[in-house]
Amino acid sequence: MTHDELERALAELPFRLLRGLGRAIAGPPALRMGKRRLIHTIVAGAEANSARIEATFRTHQAEQGALAAGPAPAGGASSEHKSGNPADLRALLEGIGVPEPRPFVPDDWQVEAVEALERGDVIVSVPTGSGKTYVAVEATRRAMYEDRTVVYTSPLKALSNTKYTEFCKLFGPEFVGIITGDRRDNPTAPILIMTTEILRNLLYDAAGGEIDVRLDTLGLVIIDESQFLADPERGVVWEETIIFCPSQARLLLLSASIGNPHELAAWLTCIRPTPCHLVRHQHRSVPLRAAYLHPNGKLTPLFRTVTMPPSPSQAVLHPEAKRLFTLFEEDTVYARRSG
Secondary structure, X not given: OOHHHHHHHHHOOOHHHHHHHHHHHHOHHHHHOXXXXXXXXXXXXXHHHHHXXXXXXXXXXXXXXXXXXXXXXXXXXXHHHHHOOOOOHHHHHOOOOOOOOOOOOOOHHHHXXXXXXXXXXXXXXXXXXXXXXXXXXXXXXXXXXXXXEEEEEEOOHHHHHHHHHHHHHHHOXXXXXXXXXXXXXXXOOOEEEEXXXXXXXXXXXXXXXXXXXXXXXXXXXXXXXXXXXXXXXXXXXXXXXXXXXXXXXXXXXXXXXXXXXXXXXXXXXXXXOOOEEEEEOOOOOOOOEXXXXXXXXXXXXXXXXXXXXXXXXXXXXXXXXXHHHHHHHHHHHHHHHHO
């Protein structure tokens, strides 16, 4: 194999294999190299590392064979694997747009979560876009019907402002208030939107004998993005908020990325007066698609298939995406050298 043929063959390898081969030949400095420089480094050391290079090509061939023989991802992508033809941009964008209007029917898990709040606390751990907000809104309606105060917390002031606007439209501005570090509107409203730190501080004050914002009538606390419990810096705020939450209030924890929801539910059951019910599923209502947008405006699918690969090991980049990656790398490397 000539140097030119080897360069073309190396250019077809996934970058992770190319980088691993480069590191085996040139050591740790290869981790900072771009694709073109890696290829040149490998070609320069090809004579002394022919066995490593051949082994890498065999690994790539084995991965391609396993991918072609393996089960096809959901979403009609099986023909792409069988024929080897990559998805085109039209297939990637197909179906994107405003869906036809139809009556809303809650999913079974949404009904389950709302009904479970009548018996105790609830953790909802479902993918993004599944409909967690419906559970929060319906639970809020029921708490208001019983003349109970509702607190909705989020980790960010921006998200709190967004939820405040949303809840004002749903329930009316006279029934919704917001308390953040730089905003305090309608603090005696039956529905209060705030950051988790603000609620923690209010609960501290209540523990010290100072009652504020109708905490004595608190009936529901909704903790959005509850995976922040695991945050090394801010997680203690979520933990203390849960511990100090009044016993008469129901807790509703919402998240799309809790890694150990069963353990969290067991902990809540231990420290709270009522059992905690876990509602969990992994079905994504809105399938994910990945694309790459080059600075020149060119848009292409990121992977050979329209749907996301089932696992990182099965991810195969789209040929056009690989070409655009190389083009971008060449442009940026040239710009750095010119500068």
